Amino acid sequence: DIQMTQSPSSLSASVGDRVTITCRATESIGNHYLSWFQQKPGKAPRLLIFAASNLETGVPSRFSGSGSGADFTLTISSLQPEDFATYYCQQTSSVPFTFGGGTSVEIK
């Protein structure tokens, strides 16, 4: 199975900060098979980024994704109050389609 490791597991940041979350796979998964999700308490995950760097319709442009092979990054260019949430990466290259352990973004 492909393991997905996110770092950090949590971070504290202020409104306006630039935030970067990394996701590393135990093997190359290509560019097409990496997604990023945002989840708020009591809600289903929401797709932010697909195919590593493509912004989902309706997602603010302050979110961006990059990377290839086994190393990927989610960046929030200027953190907004509504961005405080938990973020997950997921690979869909090979079953089982595993998720990272999550990164909780908290208010400093």
Place this chain on the structure above:
Amino acid sequence: QVHLVESGGGLVKPGGSLRLSCAASGFSFSDHYMAWIRQAPGKGPEWISYISSSGATIYYAEAVEGRFTISRDNTKNALFLQMNSLRAEDTAVYYCVRDRYSTYDSWGQGALVAVSS
């Protein structure tokens, strides 16, 4: 607008069974792979199964293989998950999810399954 609504969750004793349903609307259901993803309390999401658009191809996570069965009825725009031999560790919110070219783009609100004596 894509709409996925799960039903059939509830409290069940260890060893018991439940059948989850997902009613899909707002898109061409028969054109899409579908999946079930669960999330245990305080944990991250866990992919457990997917089914191809025709139903011919199915995969399961090792944790549910042999106990859970995914199926679909394209005439009724419905996805199902039959869960047998339930264990305490199956306690989770179960999400019905649409696959759009290997991306899980639409999620239902979730159905809570609690396994406890």
